Amino acid sequence: MQDAKSSRTNFIWEIVQQDIDAGRCERVHTRLPPEPNGWLHIGHAKNIYVNAGTALRFDGLLNLRFDDTNPAKEEQEFVDGIQNDIRWLGYEWNGGLFFGSSYFGQCYDLAEKLIRDGKAYVCDLSQEKMREMRGTLTTPGQNSPYRDRSAEENLDLFRRMRAGEFPNGTRVLRAKIDMASPNINMRDPALYRILHMPHHQTGDAWCIYPMYDFAHPIQDALEGITHSMCSLEYEDHRPLYDWVIEACAFPNHPRQIEYARLNLTRTIMSKRYLRKLVEEGHVAGWDDPRMPTLAGMRRRGYRADAVRDFVERAGVAKADSVVELALLEHCVREDLGDVAARAMAVLKPLKVVLTNWPEGHTETLTLENHPDHPEMGERAVTFGRELYIEQDDFMLDPPKKFFRLFPGGEVRLKGAYIIRCDEVETDADGNPTVLKCTADLTSKSGGEGAARKVKGTLHWVHAADSVPFEARLYEPLLNDEDAVEEDTEGDTIPEKKDFIARLNPQSMQVVHGFAEPALGQAQPGDKFQFLRVGYFAMDPDSKPGRPVFNRTVSLKDSWAKAAQQA
């Protein structure tokens, strides 16, 4: 658990602090209200950070409450997955686990109270008619002809609604507020609708279900929530939230605070579109490592610490914003750099033969698992006459500032010897197939001649004593903003509408290489930094003998950048 100790603050915490200082609340109590209709993504991580973090910060309580007031959209399977993801992120609902649906009884009773108080009425208008009479943004609405029914008639009708006498859509319970309000949410909003449909929690106990605007404030008040954080689009609903609290005459009045939701460049963040990616088969599933879901990131090898750090660094404020993916990747690199074991693996192998090394002779070298953490131990690696290096680490005709291997050039093999390339065998197309090299036998790492400097150091693997493996290299799902096409009017196509056109065809690349034996024994989830290649995590799908690694994020590569600019 973290955050509580952080000195960082935000506008929400200042409001909460003021409430405490003013004696408006004794014990901070927040709630996390996910709707169980999908998987949690990085955007939810911010909701969790805000709500759980606030409770932590003020030694308060956090309730986890599934906001399941609409049986048409919600499913039981998500309830478990969401809890799992929250725990993975490192948070616990110390205030308890709740379901919005368990308040259906209380919501119903309060609805009857509102009816008796003349604050709610049953309206027979069709959805279309109601829309017409609601008015527009600039013109006031008109009162429903059913607005002035007596409390008795309303009560009777409402009870019959509950009894199942009316089909879907025929009637609705409305709050009697003000059809001329400049805030459309206050123009007699619907409180209850008829929905003959079983609910994943309550079965067919109900055929009428409360709307979010009615249920949410009631749930908050009933649970003793002091601060109810939600996203900006609910600002217009706050007057209604407050109205419900007042109309129901709750003694406590939770305070709703709105903040901007998280957006990430090159990342799709709406549940609807994520669903489309899955359904149309653009990705393998909700937990595909390319998905911005917590499950996807977890599978990709991101640690919860990195995700939490990212959300905290991105900040909490009210301005609409889009955080650069680079910040997330920085957080992941920083986190993994400290905990990932160093290891060598060659993604695209190029054979090296040391002509001055005796055939059949091998040496066992010892390499540290982490340069800064000796407690992480060492490992043995075999060195011999035939090795593999990375194809990208050799160039027949190198440009200036190329620190790697080329004909006549020298490099150090990490933890081993300095070698010089004498001869290059090529295939019919002129591509190098084998490099004949000589090793400087006096240059062994740790030995007397080891001090000699060469410009480059390469990772390598012993040809015989290595394990074949598969690596999946991931790139962002969406192309750069620059790649957005223009329509005939010259306007850029909105990301949301045509994100399919922006999908990056290179978002996953599979390569087959060779890894040092230690990686063959890795356990699913183990994190490694492959020298100069990136941070990898053992994929859960991995099979013994032929491990599969996901590249979580690549290392910064100033050479690639320089080469690109040249």
Add this chain to the structure above:
RNA sequence: UGGGGUGUCGCCAAGCGGUAAGGCACGGGACUUUGACUCCCGCAUUCGUAGGUUCGAAUCCUGCCACCCCAGCCA
């Protein structure tokens, strides 16, 4: 044209009348048996804009501009 919000460095984001924090990105240098990491150094005379108040404003006032949200019996 109604209502609710927001506009501070490429991207986030502090700032709450006393003379622009920090992070990411970027540029330069040192170090380096990972061109990584680390380490220095640089990076807004200016806070959407135009006025006003003040000894003094990003912070107060007024006008204007831009962007986001709202007309579900979704949440």
